[in-house]
Amino acid sequence: MIYFLPLLAVIIGFVISLYIKPSSSTGFQLLLSFSGAFLLSVTVFELLPEVYSGGNERVGLFIMAGLLIQIFLEFLSKGVEHGHMHHGKSGKFPLLLLLSLSLHSLLEGFPLTQNEDLLHGVVIHKIPVAAILSTFLLHSKIGKAKIILFLTLFAIMTPFGSWLHNNFEFLEEYAIFINAVVIGIFLHVSTTILFEASKNHTFNASKLGVVIGGIILAYLL
Template sequence: MIFILPLLAVLLGYLIAKFLKPSSSTSFKLLLSFSGAYLLSVTVFELLPEVYENKGKEIGVFILLGLLFQIILEFISKGLEHGHMHHDPNSKQFPIMLLFSLGIHSLLEGFPLSESSHLLYGVAIHKIPVAAILSIFLFNSKLGKFKAALFLLLFALMTPIGSFLKIQFDFIQNYGAYINAVVIGVFLHISTTILFEASKDHKFNASKLCVIILGILLAYFM
């Protein structure tokens, strides 16, 4: 399941982009908010207590390093991880730096998935809107169908590859708590950015608040 579900999430995001054209729809933005709330809640309820259980104060350093690392990655990806796409669709050049940023992010996501089914669901839910936004960009770009398909395939494979590496290599497992701490920092940055970005005209959004509460409750009681 840890290998299949992230792939299915990317496929679902692609299908949503192809058939529903969701980039500006309210329901799509609510899905993004729900995914951010669920991912943040699972991180706080499960990952954070686990990494601090048998480690000292230095684990916080790795959490902050993960947060800073995600900021650097988003400088390259221009915020696609939390629902934004600002790359030039008219370029015919393969966006290798975008793939690098999303690939490293997705690889890191895969490391702790074997330890928590709740986190697996959270990452999968988060991948759906990201894959949809990425697909819309690729549809509108001038890369060509083959390059666009190759980009999506590589993006889809990175999270399962991360899970595979964690399971297969002992040295990764030996430093699992520190790697998970870095991933926590990544998740904290992404999820809080999704949740606390200002709404249009800074208006109160009751629907967004409701889906955020739903995401938190679902993560707590599952």
């Protein structure tokens, strides 16, 4: 499942992009808010206690490093990870965007081998991101072959991160620090989603409901 579900999420996101406009769909924005709340909750409920349980004083530094890394990656990706979409028709292959999203996806795949709830959170988060990304690519006029190449590389990076963790034992020595970096990334992405998913940065009843639902579901799981 850790290899299949992230791939399926990208496929679902691509299909969604063909039938709705993510930037203007209320239902899509609610899904984005739900994914942000769920991902944040799983991070707080599961990952944070795990990395701090060992008593390593450097964990906090790596969490902040992860947050700074995500800020830099979003400078390259223009915020696709948390719902931003900028249409363009340059026809140029967006290499920097691919590199940014690939590194993000690779890192998020690392802790999935140890936490099934986090896997669900990543998958739920990946669906709207893939839909936004697919919409951007379809409007960029780079050609079907390049779109397929981009989405394929993007889709396999999360499973690849999980595969690396499963097959290279020496990485286990650094697992707590890599997980701490991922926590920083998730904290930035999820909180940005929650604060930016509504127009004028205001909460409405529907958004509040899905956010509470995401928190409760993450807790129950």
